[in-house]
Amino acid sequence: MSSLTQHPASLRQVVRHLLPAMLLAAALQAVPLAASVAAERQLPQSQGQVLLSFAPVVKSASPAVVNIYASRRVVRRAPSALFNDPFFKRFFGPDLGRAFGGQTQERVENSLGSGVIVDPDGVIVTNRHVVEGGDDITVALPDRREFEARVLLSDPHSDLAILQIDTGDEALPHLELAEMAELEVGDLVLAIGNPFGLRQSVTSGIVSAVGRTGVSRLDTHSFIQTDAAINPGNSGGALVTLDGRLAGVNTLIFSEGGGSDGIGFAIPADLVRAVVADALAGDGLRRPWLGAAGQAVTSDIARSLDMGRPHGVLVSNVHPRGAAADSGLQRGDIITAIDGRTVDDPQALKFQIATRRPGDEVDIEVRRDGTPTRIHIRLAEAPEDPPSDRTAIDGRNPLAGATVGNLSPALALELGLDPFVEGVVVLEIARDSRAGYYRLQRGDILVSLNEQELVLVDDLLQELEADRGSWHLRLRRGTRILNLEVRS
CATH class of the missing domain: 2.30.42.10 (PDZ domain)
Known part of the structure; x- marks a missing residue:
């Protein structure tokens, strides 16, 4: 009888050590490594690599993730008991009590969220809904120091707010911004924030989708979707790549119970970069406007136009005073890409434009009468024509x-x-x-x-x-x- 049969414990030990190598060999034999995995994205080559930790990435990135506390004073008029009487409501309506209420009451409402330092001079990005209406905004660093913050810019279209704190001559740790084009579905990412007020919580996951639209009313969003756990209080926190850069700002979740169900969304760093640039320029939000609108190409539209598959945005309207009209874009054109980046719906189109600044030049790939062509457009701000005449x-x-x-x-x-x-x-x-x-x-x-x-x-x-x-x-x-x- 073999020694393996006589010593079952030894058998288990050998299998435990050989199994990872056997699985790895089977995977490599089934899928050629050179054809399926990019050089920078390799499968673990040894048991030691399997045991690698995210700790170095967390140690590098977490000092740049902060707590944000915002408070605002709300004054409300308490309704008078007399006008709440059903008799008065029947004859004078339900709004009578609000119009002729009792004493005014003041209370303080607090909100809690996260933020990311993106510049060593104390420039911080967070979600606008974290600080909206705040009279007092406090930023707490990971070392527990607290600073009063001022709002440099608040953008309702992107739900981003840019804050700044004064730490004197001290250069703060900060995160460099990644490019959305570098992200691929399946990439590992870390979510760092302060859920439920807990300091410095880290969760891991993968990029579930990029360019995700249709999940928010915000008109410039093309989200990164991740299954890294994101919970209340994570808003404004960091979604970090494994090389320690900011992939996006965590902003919302899909959840039936209010907790993380594995579907979270982050605002890509491309849009963060544009809003931060406007904030630091000091002249307010300057967003370029294409001056064209349209709809996603459906299967029916693609079939009627003899397209191989449905993709792109069918232009239905071109404003006569917009950059698109100046460059020759026409109704009926199908926009398929901007600077080589695919465009599949109107929100993706708006996002691509929103990541640029007025004066930037872009190449738009269109399909016109079945023929691919390219249009060069110099972006500009939307015109204030006619003047508002308030x-x-x-x-x-x-x-x-x-x-x-x-x-x-x-x-x-x-x-x-x-x-x-x-x-x-x-x-x-x-x-x-x-x-x-x-x-x-x-x-x-x-x-x-x-x-x-x-x-x-x-x-x-x-x-x-x-x-x-x-x-x-x-x-x-x-x-x-x-x-x-x-x-x-």
Whole structure:
């Protein structure tokens, strides 16, 4: 009888040592290494490599990840018990108590999140929703020192905020920014942040997808998806590559119970780089605008155009005062790539443009009448044409108390509206005003008044001066058209 049969413990020991090598040999035999794995992404070659740790990466990156505490004071009017009575609500409506409430109450609301130092001078990137509305923002470094922070820039379109702290002449540890083009699905990444207020928690995972769109209302996002655990408090933290660079800023999760279900999303470093550059320039957010809009090419569209597969964005609208029109882009063109990077839907197109700055030049690959072609475009900011002409409305009319302006592409993007829509837009509503009483809202686009089309603020003022005794106002709110009838 062999020695292996006589000593089962020895058998287990030999198998334990040989099994990793056997599995590795089988994998290498099934898939040629040179054909399937890039030189910089190799399978472990020994048992020692299998036991390698992420600790060196964490030690290098974690000093640049910080805690962020934001507090704001909220003043609310406590409703009076009298106006909460069902009898009064029946005759005067549910809003009466808010209008004529009791004593005012002040309380402090706190938010907690993470941030990443991206410049040794104390420049920090985080999510805008972490610090939004904050009166006092405190940054706690990993060594437990705390500093008051000021906001250099807050961008609602990307949900990024850039902060800065003053540490004197001390150069702080920081993370270099990676390129999204370098990431591949399956790459190992680490999520570093402060979930639930816990300091310096690290989770590991892989890149589940790149260029993920359709998961947020934010119009410039093309996310990195990861299965590294991301929990509340991780917002604004770092998604780190194994060479210690910032791949993205962790920002949201898909979850049924509020915890990590293995589907998290990070804002790519490409967009972070553009927003940080604007913050350090000190002249506000300067985002380029292509001046074209379209829809993703579906299977039906691809079939009708004799395309081999559905890909790209079919251009449906080109603004006459945008960079696209100046460079010859046309309706019906199909945008397939920008500077060699594939574009598959409108959000991906917006993201590619948002990572550039005004004045940058890009090459756009398009398919026109079935023929591939290339268009060179110099990007520019959206024009403020016509000028906004901000005007406060007064008098005895349903718009009294509203501030309105001419809607230009620049103003539309600022308000989160369609930049291809023109007209007169509501910018502000004064408290306790007639416009507020009739529930007009910021961002409403006034279409017509008393059947007269409104293109400019002057058109509105001219119609208001007529004072016909009754008012028929049509307005656009989102995708809806609303009508308001008021008699003097």
